[in-house]
Amino acid sequence: xxxxxxxxxxxxxxxxxxxxxxxxxxxxxxxxxxxxxxxxxxxxxxxxxxxxxxxxxxxxxxxxxxxxxxxxxxxxxxxxxxxxxxxxxxxxxxxxxxxxxxxxxxxxxxxxxxxxxxxxxxxxxxxxxxxxxxxxxxxxxxxxxxxxxxxxxxxxxxxxxxxxxxxxxxxxxxxxxxxxxxxxxxxxxxxxxxxxxxxxxxxxxxxxxxxxxxxxxxxxxxxxxxxxxxxxxxxxxxxxxxxxxxxxxxxxxxxxxxxxxxxxxxxxxxxxxxxxxx
Amino acid sequence: xxxxxxxxxxxxxxxxxxxxxxxxxxxxxxxxxxxxxxxxxxxxxxxxxxxxxxxxxxxxxxxxxxxxxxxxxxxxxxxxxxxxxxxxxxxxxxxxxxxxxxxxxxxxxxxxx
Numbered sequence: 001x002x003x004x005x006x007x008x009x010x011x012x013x014x015x016x017x018x019x020x021x022x023x024x025x026x027x028x029x030x031x032x033x034x035x036x037x038x039x040x041x042x043x044x045x046x047x048x049x050x051x052x053x054x055x056x057x058x059x060x061x062x063x064x065x066x067x068x069x070x071x072x073x074x075x076x077x078x079x080x081x082x083x084x085x086x087x088x089x090x091x092x093x094x095x096x097x098x099x100x101x102x103x104x105x106x107x108x109x110x111x112x113x114x115x116x117x118x119x120x121x122x123x124x125x126x127x128x129x130x131x132x133x134x135x136x137x138x139x140x141x142x143x144x145x146x147x148x149x150x151x152x153x154x155x156x157x158x159x160x161x162x163x164x165x166x167x168x169x170x171x172x173x174x175x176x177x178x179x180x181x182x183x184x185x186x187x188x189x190x191x192x193x194x195x196x197x198x199x200x201x202x203x204x205x206x207x208x209x210x211x212x213x214x215x216x217x218x219x220x221x222x223x224x225x226x227x228x229x230x231x232x233x234x235x236x237x238x239x240x241x242x243x244x245x246x247x248x249x250x251x252x253x254x255x256x257x258x259x260x261x262x263x264x265x266x267x268x269x270x271x272x273x274x275x276x277x278x
Numbered sequence: 279x280x281x282x283x284x285x286x287x288x289x290x291x292x293x294x295x296x297x298x299x300x301x302x303x304x305x306x307x308x309x310x311x312x313x314x315x316x317x318x319x320x321x322x323x324x325x326x327x328x329x330x331x332x333x334x335x336x337x338x339x340x341x342x343x344x345x346x347x348x349x350x351x352x353x354x355x356x357x358x359x360x361x362x363x364x365x366x367x368x369x370x371x372x373x374x375x376x377x378x379x380x381x382x383x384x385x386x387x388x389x390x391x
Contacts, residue, residue: 003379003380057354058354067362132341135354136339136341136377139338139354143312207347208364229379230380233376244346
């Protein structure tokens with residue numbers, strides 16, 4: 001039964017991180033073009049998508065029997081990763097200090113473009129793991145009878161509440177920490193998450209034969225943290241950690257972080273110069 | 279007489295040029311039943327593409343996940359899912375039923391040799 005709690009919590013964790021961070025950001029930076037309605041709209045759409053996708057897999061398993069599901073999941077994970085990166089860039093641009101310099105034109109256009117991006121990002125964050133959770137809850141819950149069913153429901157609810165706790169911790173952090181500190185930490189968390197999604201995407205492409213692994217299982221750190229274990233699996237899905245990474249995966253991950261540092265340390269200065277000249 | 283001869287020629291030509299078993303990829307069966315994986319150990323020839331036919335004969339949902347081979351798939355009760363694997367180097371690859379990973383019977387090994 002503890003497994004039920006853990007699975008519900010784990011599958012909700014990623015979505016809760018994204019929703020929690022974005023919620024804290026939007027609260028601290030009220031914007032005409034982008035608002036909490038986009039966030040909750042994305043959540044609602046994501047829940048619908050998760051139920052729809054989960055339901056489709058439950059009842060039309062044959063439709064998803066082949067590689068169709070693989071392609072679909074690959075698309076979702078890559079798009080989600082790209083949207084997180086876009087969101088981080090947007091938040092840097094519209095951060096508290098620079099906001100008053102970006103009035104009218106620039107801000108509005110940045111706002112509408114990211115409105116759809118925000119909704120899509122949240123939708124994907126919820127639907128990706130949500131669909132698996134729907135299948136798990138329905139497929140496993142159905143097998144329970146009487147008292148077991150109640151216990152199952154209680155454990156699932158507890159797992160969900162733990163995930164909601166993550167959300168509240170992030171809101172609390174947004175209030176307690178200085179904006180700059182909170183921004184840096186949450187931005188870092190989102191970048192790590194985007195990196196993890198990139199790793200998933202590359203892995204799927206390797207498995208489909210679209211990308212060459214170069215060298216499989218470069219090393220094995222399963223003795224330190226086994227990504228097949230519960231904790232290890234959670235770390236793996238949130239950070240992109242792999243106990244036996246291929247050379248390609250390592251190169252992609254290294255390039256990703258190099259690019260992040262290059263882009264983000266470069267962007268800050270030019271924007272400020274443009275703003276002060278305007 | 280002429281027509282049946284033409285038909286015979288066409289049929290022979292078709293049989294000759296159509297590979298009857300074009301995609302003969304070795305398929306191995308795996309059964310997942312409420313957290314019990316059987317067989318717990320699969321021995322599969324390495325260096326060749328292969329397929330796994332995973333059947334969920336239990337009442338609860340299962341999720342096959344093999345991190346080293348980068349494949350995962352949810353299988354609902356009563357359904358069978360087929361996963362294709364590309365040619366891989368010999369070695370031992372651990373896989374689990376993610377929804378029942380806490381059980382000792384929820385883990386398995388794919389041995390490629």
